[in-house]
Amino acid sequence: MEGTVREMATVSSAVAAVRDSRDSAAASAGVSKSTLAYAYIKERIEDSRYSPGYRLVLGTIAGELGVSVVPVREAIRLLEAEGLVQFERNVGAQVAMADPREYEVTMQTLSLVEGWATAASAPFMASEDVARARAINDRLAESLHHFDPVAFTRLNLDFHSVLFEHCPNPHILDLVDRGWARLRALRESTFSFVPGRAKESVAEHARILDLIERSADAVELEFAARNHRLATLDAFLAHERATHPAKAVSGRRVSPAPTAVPSGGHSRPGSKTTVDKESA
Amino acid sequence: MEGTVREMATVSSAVAAVRDSRDSAAASAGVSKSTLAYAYIKERIEDSRYSPGYRLVLGTIAGELGVSVVPVREAIRLLEAEGLVQFERNVGAQVAMADPREYEVTMQTLSLVEGWATAASAPFMASEDVARARAINDRLAESLHHFDPVAFTRLNLDFHSVLFEHCPNPHILDLVDRGWARLRALRESTFSFVPGRAKESVAEHARILDLIERSADAVELEFAARNHRLATLDAFLAHERATHPAKAVSGRRVSPAPTAVPSGGHSRPGSKTTVDKESA
DNA sequence: CATGATGAGATCGTATATTATTTCGTACAC
DNA sequence: GTGTACGAAATAATATACGATCTCATCATG
CATH class of the missing domain: 1.20.120.530 (GntR ligand-binding domain-like)
Structure with missing residues (x-):
């Protein structure tokens, strides 16, 4: 599992190299097209060229990379599994919202x-x-x-x-x-x-x-x-x-305590939630 | 992210229903074929019909389900992301080994x-x-x-x-x-x-x-x-x-302490690692 | 004016077909 | 007899093509 992701994460710099050298076998040496698409999209998400909400259209990205939609689709599903994109059936994917x-x-x-x-x-x-x-x-x-x-x-x-x-x-x-x-x-x-x-x-x-x-x-x-x-x-x-005092994040809180390490103590400075063995 | 997986996890029982009712639109109502394949494979892994090391061949599974290899492939990549199957480029997938x-x-x-x-x-x-x-x-x-x-x-x-x-x-x-x-x-x-x-x-x-x-x-x-x-x-x-005393798991240990909660204390009964506030 | 139906365009989902890679058996050379 | 080279079979990776579904604008109707 981590094998794939880690490996893919390292391909980023190969993206540009492959992009237009459409001819040679050197291009296809090593990385698969889905890996390429994965790196391509992830790179853009992380540097905010694709900002939250941006729609990831299969055909468009496939065209940009000079590949078919199949590997692009696979890359997007992987990114979905990582939570970087949201996906809806028959509708498409978009970069996960940053609420x-x-x-x-x-x-x-x-x-x-x-x-x-x-x-x-x-x-x-x-x-x-x-x-x-x-x-x-x-x-x-x-x-x-x-x-x-x-x-x-x-x-x-x-x-x-x-x-x-x-x-x-x-x-x-x-x-x-x-x-x-x-x-x-x-x-x-x-x-x-x-x-x-x-x-x-x-x-x-x-x-x-x-x-x-x-x-x-x-x-x-x-x-x-x-x-x-x-x-x-x-x-x-x-x-x-x-x-933003008005629309404060006061809805349903995600955690019982102020945020918190389950003890709920950490946010009061001086009463660190840690074990405090040393203090004795 | 969890949306997909959780949703998919609930489809298991729909597998049998769809399998041979090849005709109607009722079959395709709701679940996608990749969802179907995902449920089909996961079900078999979890009840050990596919035991660790079992090779997941795209064409075979596709044939069993009456679908093409594309959705099967997608299902397998998702299962890979969950760590249930291991995958190797140009070779294929197999159920993760249970060492x-x-x-x-x-x-x-x-x-x-x-x-x-x-x-x-x-x-x-x-x-x-x-x-x-x-x-x-x-x-x-x-x-x-x-x-x-x-x-x-x-x-x-x-x-x-x-x-x-x-x-x-x-x-x-x-x-x-x-x-x-x-x-x-x-x-x-x-x-x-x-x-x-x-x-x-x-x-x-x-x-x-x-x-x-x-x-x-x-x-x-x-x-x-x-x-x-x-x-x-x-x-x-x-x-x-x-x-198995000989081939004991003594190689490189996965954790510093006996297994363990980082404190390494839990395995000594009576010296529970928890905060012990009550004991006072 | 609001609301729902209808159709066109966009996009996805999947099947089929083609290409690339690996694996394994077999024959040949040493 | 052993090792290596070659080739065929199996399988994965990708491309292309088509059908399905959604979205949205437009238009009809109450």
């Missing part, structure tokens, strides 16, 4: 799987991995001055990738990848960036790194990573409420 | 998402839901005498379904569904049933229900549910080691 609730559940899911992956990955991290992560976090801190949201987001992913990349459970690692892919697709939302959150984020990164270096308890680390993500989500929701 | 490691990572993943889903679902459970769950657990206890692994497994899913069905995060709920689907596919393994584990399982169910009734802390509940599943996994692995 706040979607962002909320995606971040919540990511907090869960990424938290676990980070904790499970930690014991396998070499000290040089920690150093690498710290270096990235330094660049994050530095970028706070001449603040560039795009660069920040990218560095942020790089940082966390180092933390969870040694996760020994491939299923969960795959879920983490998918979560980040969805976030990239929803970037609009992410970029209604919460002012000030970036600085806190860097500080929390440092704290997580400390936990890893001390070989802290796995649950403690899991919840530190989980809460780090949930804090970003909460900041976003709070910012959302402040900005 | 112990696959079982291990699947159970681990399920422990994570089901634990969260259970905790998040609890606040939305009506007292009648709890009563329903307790009734199912009573039947589980009863079934311990004239022990039937198939019936037990089914009741076990029913029980847990009641616990997590109100989970407000559809993504995570979908992941739970997929986890259980994979387990069904791996049933061989599951049925190298660990003697004695069933009784413990029933007792743990009762404890979880108590936590829910007392509106216990969400983290405590999450870890109770998580550890419940991990305990089953550990029992299986221990049993595995005892049965």
